[in-house]
Amino acid sequence: MKIAQKNLDNLKKFAPFLESTTTMGWIWIAFLVLIIFSGFAAITYQISEGQIVTGMRDYVSWSLYKVNFIFFMGVGLAGALTSSVLHLVNPSWKKPLVRISELMAIFSLIIGPVYILCDVGRLDRLANVFIYARLASPITWDVIAILMELIVCIVFLYLGLIHNFAILRDYDQLKVSKFRKRLYRFMAINYENTPEQKKHITWSQNVLAVMVIPMGIIVYSVIAWLFGMTKQAGWDSTIFGPYFVIAASFGGIAALIIVLASFRKFFRFEEYITFKHFNILANTLLILAFFYGYLSFSEYFSKWYGFGTFNTELINRLFDFSGYGPWFVYANFIAMLAPMLILAVPKWRTITSITLSAIIVVTAFWVKCYLIIIPTLESQHLPIQDSRLEWIHYTPSLVEIALTMAGFATFCLFLTLAAKFVTVLPSSIDIEEPVDTKL
């Protein structure tokens, strides 16, 4: 029996998303592509002129690229954790969240490392990372861990999509090009929804879901150790691994709320993504806000109280209200308090308010990444004595800003295109009877 016939009603509802794009949709895609092109122009310019076109100089030698790297990897971590936890716990309401969080994870995990490539001075020698790999370097740990996580996440996503591809393959009325039909056929790898096939897929998914959780934590801890392993003020911290993981989960869950809200609004998924989902994510956000606040407090309080020479300079810089002060307050206090205030009162808890607090948290997470990297590099152990102002204070250049925007645009474009290619809400069309599998 063809799988699609079971789900005919739902398929009819969802087919338009796959078959055609509205004018607004095209404008949106064109807008994103334009930003991405400006990013391409920026990176081409940078490669031809050298990194002198960025705002980076000898003291602040890591900048927006690393900020975006840890931001996207953090969002990827939260997406991967959410989808695998949901898969393992298997609550009845999980369906609308699973695939969206998986897609979010994969796209972030793809975009994040690209920023590292932007940051490398000699792209032509990138192969050296494998040829002369030194296991002592946290960068090597990163390369190994990120590649593994990416592979595991892609396979995990694909396993979940096979059923979807099979449905789309078998649905005759779907008005898409022949090429796409063939692609669905190819991607469905002869899946016929037999009990045995189903069992294999679920079993593999379980194994991968179990793997994703520790791997995600390891990957992000290793990223934290890019900083934590050094002696720089503000980075030389033993809690950097867990701090990063908590901060990333916090920011990433907020990103997931925003993505869900966008899908709900622009794809008219009100029926499927309901207040219930937002409510559960809001609870998660609230719990993480407490963790985040606690870790932030213990990190900076002990730095401030102990007044080590180098720490004092950094702390003064962070609390300098003509400089980083307002941003520091935003990233550490407002981000922590906003979900608490908005979400603690049941009356105020609406989808709009939850999304609003998520926007605060996600932007604060980006600012937090910025504050972890740049002020530290501006507070070297030896005084920075240089007459060139742009060497002392970092200001992002247009090239870096263009590439930052291009990263976000790519993220949006990937999600939009994914929603045009597969049905992002598995619950609506796949009927997945529970299969008894034991690990």
Place this chain on the structure above:
Amino acid sequence: MEEKDENKGSRRNFLKLGLGVGVTSILAATSASLLTSNKAFAGNSEKIKVLTQDGKLVEVNKADLVPADQIVSREDSHKGLPNRKFAMVIDLGKCKNARKCIEACQEGHQLPKEQEWMRVFLMQDTEKTAPYWFPRPCFHCDNPLCVSVCPVGATYKRSDGIVLVDNERCIGCKFCMTACPFSARQFHWKEPTTYTVPEEKYSPETNMPGREGTVGKCVFCPDKLRKGELPRCASACPMGVIYFGDIIEDTVTNGDETIRFSELIKNRAGYRQFEELGTEPSVYYLPPVDRQFPLERGLDGLDEQQIKKYDNVPYIKNLKETKDGI
């Protein structure tokens, strides 16, 4: 002045710091004679005794002798000079920010003006403590974080204590720059234009020519050490601030006087900067006591841009305020 410099040179040779000296001078003498009377030796299997780099006396055919290649290849630059452990001692009491070390370094390594491998800081730890001039080369740490974090092994520590960068392997990730607690490393942000050394003559020992997208830093001038000479900064310093030598031999010299390293450190309370970071630097400092010059002398002859560097130092702030007051 010139005469003095020459004297310095001969004393340097006398000290025979680089162990290559024996070999180099024998080779040089022989090759010179080879050049003049090459034919006379053809077919002649006269043997000659030479000292190898690791101190063995060996016999070779005189006819086989060729002048030694001056450029140390990338592979050879990984090996340190045998039985050496180099160290630098900087006497802060003598430094008057003459900037000759910086200039000699920049000239010797063909660096652009804005790139200073050797830097002189105006240090003042607090408002109430005395300011002093603080020359800072690369510290060539024994626990170098830059070496630990390098993902491709482009920066490495040699047996003689020197930390070098291989410009041809470096991928430009800049991790070593953020990891170095002493801000000793500099990046080629654009294609450098100051180098006249051809690319095929590249050696990590001089780190010339520099290349866009790679990292450079002070190298302790192993090219000079091989010839038994002092690093460029040490020989250029008119005040004899910078002592350089060998911890195994327990000797350091600034070209004028040669002292026992351990005694110098003991008697003058030598210390290392940021000992608490645990990187074990090879550069030692003698505290800025018994100053030979008033601090202001260091500001003489600096152009406005150079003075502007020190604007944040409390001492300079005060100086400016009093001047404005008058």
